[in-house]
Structure formats: C-alpha cells, structure tokens
Amino acid sequence: MHRPRAAEAEFAEELAVVRPELVARYTAELPGARAAVLTRLWRGLTHEPLPWVTGREADREGVTLRLRDGRRLHGPHSDPFATAAQVAVVRLDEVAHEDPARLMTDLGVPHGADFATELADSVASLALSRAGQPPRSQEWPTHDWQWEQRIVDGHPYHPNCRSRPGFSVAEQLAYGPEHRPVVRLGFVPVPADECLVTGAWPAQMRDGERLLLPVHPWQAEHVLKRHVAEGLDAHPLMSLRTLALRGGPHVKTALSARLTSSVRDISVYSISMSATLSEFAETLAERMGGLLHFTRTLGAVTADSPDLAAVLRESPQAYGDRVLPVAALATTELPESPAWLAEFARLALTVGLRLLELGVALEAHGQNLLVVLSESGAPLGLVYRDLADIRVSPARLARHGVPVPALSGRVVTDDVTTLRRKLFGSLVAGALAGTAGSAAALRGALQTAVRDLPRTPDLAALLEQPLPAKALTLMRLSPATPGDQWTELPNPLL
Template sequence: MDPVDARYPRDEVGAAADAYAAAPLLNCLLREVGERVGPHTHRLRASGRLLRVRGGRRPTHPEVHADGAWHPLTHAELVKLTAEELRRHTGLSNSELPTEMLDSREAVAALLRARAHATAPADPYLRSEQSLITGHPYHPAPKARGGGPVAAWLPYAPEAYARFPLTLLGVREDTVVEEGDTTALDDLGRAPHGYRLLPAHPWQLALLGRELAPAFTDGRLVRLGHTPGPVWPTAAVRTVYAPEDDLFLKFSLDVRITNDVRRLWRHDLLRLHRTDTAVATAFAGLPGAWLSDRGYRTADFAFEELAVLVRDGFGAHLAPGATPLLAAALTEDFDGNPLDRTADPAAWWEAYLRAVVPPALGALHHGVVLEAHLQNTLVAVDSDGTPVQALFRDAEGVKLLPEVARPAGWERLVYGLVVNNLMEIAEAVAERHPGTGLWPAARRELARHGEIPEIAALLDAPTLPGKTNLLLRWTAADGADARYLPLPNPLRGA
C-alpha cells in the first residue's frame, strides 16, 4: 500500500506529504547512486554514507547513520543529503533540481489538503486518472508544478479531483494551422464569421499572459466564453477528458512536469500524422486498441503555445461491458482498484499479461515502438475486475523504425513495457497478495512471441534497462535523452 492514506487529520498533512514525496526520491537515490548492504540498508557510493529505510516498493522513514547512531531525515534533509551525494557522484552542481524536489513535496501537501475537502468522481475511470498522489515512482520530483503559487495550478490538478470548463477562443481564419481530423473542436461552441473555434486550457492562457495581448488587440484572437460542461484533467495534467463528448484534448502547458516542459512542440506536431497513421495501421491487425491522436489545430502566431491535439475517446475502441482504468492507478490506492478485490491474483496477473503484452510486442512487427509505460496504458476490466483489454495512447512518445535504430527502439520498449509497466504492476500484486508466483507467467507470455528475435535474449539477460531520472535531471540532460542503468532481470530463471 502507499506509505500514507489520504484521509487523516489536518495536522498530519506535513508528515503525510513528507512520506509521499520521500518514497520516489528514495527509489531514485538508492537505485542510481546506492547499493544494498542489508535487508533495509544501503550505502551511497560516492560518500559511503549508510541509509536505512522501511517498506518495499515505496520506501519510508529514511535514516542516516552518523556518530554511531541512526538519525531520521525529514524530506528537506533528504533533499539536502541527495544534493550533496550527487555533487560528489557527478562533480556537478545543480540548484534547480533541489528546488523542484521541495516544490514537489509542497505540491503534495496542497493536493492532500484539497482532496480532504473534495469529492472523488463517481466514474471509476476518472477516479483512476485522478488517483496518482505518489506519481512516477522513480522520479525525484514527480509532483512539481513549476514552482508557481498553489492558487495558480490547484484548480487544474487531477489529484485534487479538479474539473473545469475550457476557455473558447476564436482564431482568425487566415491564421489557423491544422492537420488531420479536428472537426470535433467545432462542436464545442460557435465561432463568429471569419473565425475558427480554438479551445484553450485556462492555466496555459494565464501563463501566456501579455504574450497574447497583441493578438487580442488586433483581432486575430477573440474570446468566446467557455465550454458549457466541464472537462476532467487526466494523470498527464495537460490532457483532459470530456465525458459528454467522449473526447480527449491535449494542450501545451509551459510548466516543467517531471523531465520536460510540457509544450506541444512543433517538431512533434509536424510528425504527428505520420506517426499516428503508422500506429493505427499496426493496431488494425492487433489485439487491444489505439486511441488515435487524430489531428491538431493552432494559430500561426502562437504555433506551439495555443496548439490543441484531438484524441479519440473510447467510442468503438472499448470492449463491450468493460471499464477502462489507468494502469498507473493500479499501483496506488483508489476506490475501485481491482487488485483489492480479486480472489485469484495469479489469474488476474495472467489476464493482465495477455491484455498488455501482445499488442505492445505486435506493434514492433510493424515498425512501431510504443511508449508502453503505465501512464500511457489503460487496462479495461470486466465486472469482476479481470483485465480483458489494453488501450494505448500518446503518439508523441511513439518511435518508428528505422527513424530510431532497432537496438535503441528495443531498449526503449523493454524499459516501458517490462521495467516501468510489468515490474511495477507485479510489485503491486505481490504487495497485496504475498506469495503469488508472478514471473514464470510473465516469462511464458513473453516466450509466446519468439518470432521477435530479441525475445530469447531478453528472457535470459542478467539485467534490464532502468531509466535514471535523478541523474538525468541533475546533469540537465534533455528529457527525451533517456539514460539507463542495469537492473536485475526477474525473468531470468523464473
């Protein structure tokens, strides 16, 4: 289970926020620059310091050994220790990342306070998207929101059970840039003659501020009010779901969340149609489903800043009678998590493997490398909570062969599918249902795809690639420049 529950007296918010924020930071620190020297004890390689933690996949209560005794660390003290260790380890200084770590913890505290006075959505899918209080379990600052004031971002935070209307803009027709199928945008409201409708995320509009003032002054932009109904922010923050329209919309958001500033970059938009077409073509012959990024619309004077991407809703993609859930939510606590009620965890795990693995590996046959991590994977379950289908999303993270070399594409797929996805789900199953044998079933499922030449080596490799998000951010590397370190392979000998 998570280190703390979101329901607690107000005076415990600080301790709860410390625990939530410390868990992913400890995961990064111990994985990337530490080594295990005892059941719960680790040595940091550069300094030789000993750290002791409790818990398993979400470590808590960090203590450092000094002067012959163990001393507990607050989150702020853990951040300071981490920065000192990374300076020794890399020879580099970084003032930005420690600030992000502290910002992430303050964001968690604000989210917990907000959740205590908010009502979770009734729909289990929306509840799963808005459940991620821990967030990325191997990122040092998964909940940082750019350091802005809480009042600026909290109304749009999925973890606070937010919902809000979109701002509707009219963009003068001669300035519109679009590609693909964007007709769904025109159903959100009415634009005056000579203009096209463009929905905007209100947080992004506030961030742009005076930058758009000239366009409003000279008539290239006009304000048209708001959508009549609310949208719900998903775990990705800048992507929202409109249930009444069964439509996903993805916006630019000039805020750093995890490794990147979350803008819809021009180069990604210009390759969107080619990438999405390749994925949709691959999925035409595969189990599972692809939620197509069918098109985008923007203005030529604010190409990236005002871009909005139109993504398929569930529509005909979802298996009849099935309920979609965000796969990442299965690793956290939320009302409706099927892992809490399954009577046969081994069978549940095998069903999850059957749903997720074949489409992810099958796409590779068509030259498509999915970013099959937990936040891009939705698992649809039947009335008993058993997985029956996987749905994948987000063309921005997809790589196509031979645009990326096959070895690099394979490494990316193994990290997303096996390390980020299957290993995390397996640990969540094992935590709730100790003693369940999991990796032999995973080995059998992967072995079924022996036509992929890399599978045999994967099954017997001593290690798997683990992404180094802490070192990536400390060294200020580009967020897309993934770097990996070897992790023990649970498939080997399973």
C-alpha cells in the same frame, strides 16, 4: 528557516487563506509525503549511474554509497519496483535525513540546489494532494475522467512525482485532477491560414475564417499573458494538461510548465506527424486481433508555436464501458490477485512484443496504456493513447510487409537498443512494475506470463538482460543533457 522546508510553510500559509479547513490534514500528511519522495529519491541514488557515486556496498542492514568527496551515504535496501514508501531516513555520514530536499541540498552535487527546490515542491504538493481526498467510494467510476482523478500520488518512481513549479496552491486546487475540479478552458481565435492543421478541426471550434484553439487557463495567464474568450468546461485527466470535454473528446492543451521531468508544451513537429501516426495506428490495430486499440487523433492545430497548440483525441471509452489507465489499477483490488496480475502481464507483453517485432515500440507507461475490463474485472484488451513518443522501425516494418508510413524525426529509428528501451522501460519497469508494486509480485507475474509467449529475440533480451529504465534522478541533475538517460535495474526474472 532551512530553505528546503520553506515550500511546506509557504503552502500552509496559502492554504490557510484559500482552504483553511485543509490545513490540519495537510500538516498531518507532510511526514508521509517526505517518506514517499525520499523513497523515490533513494531508488535513484542506489540504482542510477550518478557520476559522483563511486561505489555501492550492500550488507544485511542496507546499502552504503561511497561518494566522490569521501563521504558515505547509508540507507535501507531499495526495491526498485516498490510503490509503497519504504524509506523514512538515510544517513549522510552521521547525520540523519528524513527530508529529501534537505538531503539533496547537503549532498552539494552539481545542479543539486535546483533539484532540491523541485523535491521540496514535490513533497508539499503531494501532501496537499493527499489532504484533499474524500473517503474512497466503493462504486466503480462511470466516466473516464473519474478513474484518472483517483490517482493521487502521481508518478510511482519519479522523485518529482507531484512537483508543479509555477503553480500556486490555489491553482493546484483549481487544476489538479486529484482535486476533482471542473476547468473552464478558454478559446484563442487564430486565422486559419496562420495555423498548421492536421485532421479535421470541428465546426464548433471555428469562427468564420478563424480557428478557436482551446487554451488551459494557467497557460493563458502565465505564458500567453492575454485574455481569452470563454470556452468549454472540462475535467482534467492525470496528465493535467489533457482534459475530458463534457460528453465529448479529450483535448490536449499546451502547458509550458515543468511537470516531473518535461515541459508540457506541444511541438510543431508532433502536430505535423499526428494525422500520419493516427492513420498508421489504425492499420496496426487491425493486426492485433482486437487486443489493442488506439485512440484516434481527431484534429490537431498549432499557431506555429509550442505554446499555442491543441490536439483533440477520442475518449478511450469508445472501446468499452470499463476502460481505465493502468496507473489507476492500483486504486482497485485487482492487482492483489497473483492470477489476475499474471493474466494482465500476459496480455500486455503479448501486445507489446508483437508490435515490437512488427517494428513499433510503444511508450506504454501507466498513463498512456489503458486496460479494458469485463464486468468481472478480467482484462480483455488494451487501449493506447498519445502516439507522439512511440518509436517506429522502417526496417522491421519492411521485413514484415507492413507499409512504412511517411514519418521523419525522432519517432523513426532502427536501433535495437532504442526500441527495446522504449518498450521495456515503459511497460515492464513502468506499467507492470507499478501495478505489481514490488519486485516479488512482478517476478511472479512475469514468470507466469512469459511461458507461452513466442520466443523472439526481443523476448530473449527481456528474459536474459538487465531491465532498462529511465534514470529519472540523473536526468534532473543533468539539465545540459537533452533527451532520455537510462539505467539498468536488476531483472526480476533472473
């Protein structure tokens, strides 16, 4: 068997043991999963600065990439903002490829073999996720975690949209939010004087002089490799490692596995900054006239290790009964209305640009950004969660008379390019584009939304320059290069 297809067969074999009734549906979903991942991969190949692509030529039939070794790769035109699978096949010279993992293997580029393994896993996991879906209920969810479990396909633009290396089929079914499980978190007791604690750690997670740290069962088995005490039942959210405790807050656990691009542990740095960032966010919310709320960090603990740490956050439902992640909007009919989409874009840009002018760039992608809806579905406001990846400009804050918080490290920067990339790449090329689903729909929404916005230098950059976006494929093919890498997408407003 050609190795890239091995993952699909291995998933089928394990599924036949743990959930035999899903095997037929899983097999039927594989072609669509390959097309979905190939569409995302082709987006990266056609729009990112890959060193082995020496030229790109567009014609009526599509796009041809000239490779450094003389070969040519041809496929259809790529809408960088499309969320539906549009690419069924591409041709490497005369050989047709409909399997993204096999294509990456045959390209033979540096680090392509490891990436091909991730792509194969993404295809198999995506087919598994789709196979396990019940008929969609027409009733709106009542719990926050129910919204998050409606998001089946993962990241709308990342080729590793469902890649979960290190997770067996049984573990994906047991822990993946799209499979709607209840996860039993464990507790690891750690002496309080050996922990870094910020905020208030609740009494129910203490045992005398010891703190009880919530631990994901996958982490306990595969990373900590130790028995953990029985803890609490929780519902996994779309980030997999963050879960909603029944009737309580959300808990972000350390999960030292690579999902899409990043290993999901919790750094000691982020724990040390969490309380300061949460307090700072509350002062920002006061300046936003009720349009933006931040979920408060209630407490954070690390046992001096990114593999053993946890963060407690309030639920976004503290700010309304209908609060859902922007990524979940695609599971509703709301974005089908151009007027609704324009109003949502106006709200999101108003908030994002106002904060950027003050000196704060949000990582406002569809997972971190949530929207508060009225009973009729109108967008009333926004909620933002997970402050660990925002960027804060002391110079801009000082210019507007905002007290500068005691922050250090990666969140602090006055670099204009970094600040704009952070916001525009996550909000416009991420949350808004993913909600719109195409360049045409995004263009229409933005053209209406920007008409009445204050003409700041940041807005001018958004209107007049290419749109920054993370180079997701390049990042997976550049394991020795730390941090984010970027590309420029055609600006839908130009």
